[in-house]
Amino acid sequence: MQKYVRQAIPEDAHKLAPKMRNADREEIKASHNSTPLNALLFPFTQLKHKTFTIIGTEKEDVIGMFGVVPCETKNYGIAWLLSSDELLNHTRQFLRECPKWVNEMSKDYKYLYNYVDERNIVAIKWLQFLGFKDIETLPYGYEKKNFKLMLKEIN
Secondary structure (H helix, E strand, O other): OOOEEEEOOHHHHHHHHHHEOHHHHHHHHHHHOOOHHHHHHHHHHOOOOEEEEEEOOOOOOEEEEEEEEEOOOOOEEEEEEEEEHHHHHHHHHHHHHHHHHHHHHOOOOOEEEEEEEOOOHHHHHHHHHOOOEEEEEEEEOOOOEEEEEEEEEOO
């Protein structure tokens, strides 16, 4: 099976949830007191969401999901990525293809943003690679842990 990205379906969430990275599990627990499955299914409940699935090797199957959901503030979209550790096996290809997908996600927005648990170093480095700026660090979410507000202005 060729590695690729495609439009996500809810079944993908059921495949990814049990093998989600610990850092992502901790982040969604701290921010929204959510389970992996609920966090992965949430975008499907939002109008105008764009949700994609990353497929690894035949053995790995679903190794990540990402996308954007609209927020209440006009022109702002909430970008997100949740994955398994298996995504790290494909770092070079993932990073090479990311700008294309961020461009696709951002078509309806002037800004993309999200709050990222400061302990989730991999996610922060990925966002910085994509041009997101670290705006501020503040207590955020259900557990009031320190989260970084990451923002990207779309040109």
